[in-house]
Amino acid sequence: MGYEIVRGFPSTSNNDYQLNVPTILRHAARSYGEVEIASRNLDGSVFRYDYRGCYRRVCRLANALRKLGVGPGDRVGVLDFNTHRFAELFYAISGLGAVLLQINPRVSMEDRAYIINHSGARLICVSDLLIPLIEPISKQLNTVEGYLVITDRAADSLQTQLQPLYAYEELLQGEGEDIQWPMVDEKAACSACYTTGTTGKPKGVYVSHRALYLHTLAVAINLNLTRHDVMMQITPMFHVLGWGAFITAPLVGAKLVFPGMYTLEMANVLVDMLLAEKVTVTCGAPAIFMPMLEYIRKMDPKPDLKGCRMVSGASEPPLAMMKEYWELGKADVIHAYGATETTPLVSINFLKDSLQDLSEEERWDLKRKQGIPVVGIDVKLVDEEGNELPFDGKSVGELYIRGPWVTCSYHEDPRSAEAFTEDGYWKSGDAAVIDPNCYIKIVDRFKDLVKSGGEWISTVDLENAIMAHPAVLEAGVIGIPHPEWEERPLALVVLREEHKGKVSKEDILDFIAPKFAKWQLPDEILFVEEIPKTSVGKIAKRVAREQFGDFYMKK
């Protein structure tokens, strides 16, 4: 690190007591042992136990894993849905001093094999439904010595070539609850998550016990969670541990709800469970909150979601979605910001008491911001030359993030050198402004910003404005070289079938003009048949720039 640690005077505190995440469950089993956990099975029935029962099974599981040879430092892959067994595996694996590798079912087979091999996992735990995502690559998995299938069934009834094979409940049977947990170095990894960018191989973020423990405390405080809350684990646990709702709930003694296997088409199941279990807090992304809203819209009578806080990550939640949740069910969508590299909580949106005089529309507008950085996290805005910028609501810079639960390298990856500063900041790649009240607003990806005559223009703002035009199916804006202004924005627009040929450049520009300064408007609008996309459906701006980059220069 690029900072010196000053020694000071010795304390008498027990500083050697390590912050180990699994102690959170152990303490919950003691202090809130009777609090319920509800977990939806594949057949739709709900399995129920409590923190005491969960902890006992975790002890048995850890004893079983030990017998399979899992010990301190080992990496164990887990590929499962949002189930109580995923949580048990997390507590048992990390409790033994091993590392739970989160395996994402949504990445390509190639990337999945890369991730497992790169981590050096010795054991893979896989839901019986997800075996087809492992079986085809099993021959490439150089370090894997066995497979534990997460299932109710017995090992010999499973149809698979994976070898050697163990079955979850079978393994637990006959194991005792007595266990001596090691005190694990808090700087050791407890879980690993690989982040997939638009280019290159996934990058490994290995979160320490200490980081996750402190993050969990921060989440509890910043979501104002109490033992009266009921938390539902909607964000997938295979990605950034699903924001760790299943770790935060036991910390505060809140009831915990696992929805099990679900797809975007099963939003009704999530809503029904949310209502049946009286959920008060959940987290997710617009991608799942939108279909949930779609289902709620059709419900009659409308459900009462009053007091339910829906923490929305990933991207800025659409204003219309936030408003409709409020209007239909009095549910409060709260935007929070973070990334795999930040465990993920960086900032959360709330209305300051000092801003109570804002109009209703101003309040809604404020709710779209990424929010205020939580205590414990350092943020700064940095320009292209590395200068720090003021929090004036105007200066656009790349957001740098540092803190005890922020990663400061990628696991065995040369790309670490360019992604982090010497003094421990992660360069988020996001271009942001921060206003004097300290609300962060992400305006674009830093590399996608258009630098026009020394001023920044956000391509995201232009895209959102153009896409609001009724004739537009989709739009992408890129910054490209310009002989006079260094860069200027260029808009690529796909019109809806019935509007093709009937809408002009001027129609579009007139439509968006009220929202922008004149110099921010694109010089040209190209009507195209399609816009280049990445594998996950985002606009491939790098490809678009390659394709259209000389448009203004050759004019």
Place this chain on the structure above:
Amino acid sequence: MGYEIVRGFPSTSNNDYQLNVPTILRHAARSYGEVEIASRNLDGSVFRYDYRGCYRRVCRLANALRKLGVGPGDRVGVLDFNTHRFAELFYAISGLGAVLLQINPRVSMEDRAYIINHSGARLICVSDLLIPLIEPISKQLNTVEGYLVITDRAADSLQTQLQPLYAYEELLQGEGEDIQWPMVDEKAACSACYTTGTTGKPKGVYVSHRALYLHTLAVAINLNLTRHDVMMQITPMFHVLGWGAFITAPLVGAKLVFPGMYTLEMANVLVDMLLAEKVTVTCGAPAIFMPMLEYIRKMDPKPDLKGCRMVSGASEPPLAMMKEYWELGKADVIHAYGATETTPLVSINFLKDSLQDLSEEERWDLKRKQGIPVVGIDVKLVDEEGNELPFDGKSVGELYIRGPWVTCSYHEDPRSAEAFTEDGYWKSGDAAVIDPNCYIKIVDRFKDLVKSGGEWISTVDLENAIMAHPAVLEAGVIGIPHPEWEERPLALVVLREEHKGKVSKEDILDFIAPKFAKWQLPDEILFVEEIPKTSVGKIAKRVAREQFGDFYMKK
């Protein structure tokens, strides 16, 4: 420590980012900069600023202290009331990597000199009103090189022999706000508090940045504090940093209220300020909550304290007091348990959702317990032979406490050897039972328990029962050797003047009999003129045992 730390697999998290308590204020100044701090001056007026303003003054103060030679590892004594300047000193001193030594105005001159010398403090910061508590011992203070008077006035207008002399506001004038804070080793001490027992010299607890930081997070979570709260710092900051309300409030962005100088006779001032500033959370002890209640009782109309949580430490809050706060003002007195050695939070009392069916009287009775241990803290009950006892609500053992904010030695003190276990538990000296719901109930000091025929009898329970008799002025119960039962309880009773000679042993025993098993009743009740006391007014049970110890043996 008596445990091995297991290494595990390396993480990529920023584990070198040190938990430094002053960053809490720095972050608050950024994220909640506009939130108010109200501090009562000696003349009754209220000084107001906000976290941004507080942080700026802390920066200037730190620059001034640096010029006085204060640096990493130095100890700086502070003797002041509950003022914003105490808080500023705490943040500036610990921010520099130095240690704030809490100087208690209530201890004897001799003990005060011992504490300062034992700590090796270089600078003493003292309220102008409290100079008389330092001046008489200044010649004995071997390591002190200067005195900073906490005052509005100029140094040359102060009447004192202390030399060299600096004045607080004078010192701040002309100092700039620019400062480079060091990153201080989180294991270094940020503050020191000396605990005074009934015998021997005070013992030094030097709390680390890490311990206090984690404690602050735990307090915020377990008191369910939010930015909508208003916290008032009633517990004296010169003892266990007053439970650190002034550190917890900025952590969550809550408004903070300092009552300044007050005495037990000024309870009205506290109540008036609590109402004027709309306080929602405070902490204190029955010793101050009782006179506050006395004042509220006389108010007409009664104040509305609805939603106000009054966290009561030190000793078990009297049931009548808790009920009256509730009946008069709907204020909720919440018992919490801890000690200097535990920073202090160990456990807090709340009604579990699973116990909602309790009758009203059962609920009140439950509120007298010391509560449920907070997540992060290990507790166990240990008998005289060192065996661990079950949490069955019956087994009485000494309460052992361990955790990241529990001390595991006293600073340069040979008494550490007997007070702590090898694996980091503090032997609290309290005898307790813990029920299956994990509520801790302190029944006595462990050494005062009576061991009769292999069963424990609580002297505290007997005393409370006897003192409820209308003829009794005070009562003390001790366990003394008995030829048949090993030990038996003996009660010493002082009758009220008008009842002397008119009340018999049988009257007392009949009165308390319904509350005890027969074998728990004292064999003898001695009516005496006075009961031996310690310097702070507690019953000196050791002295009483010396005086009456052979009573049953010689019979």
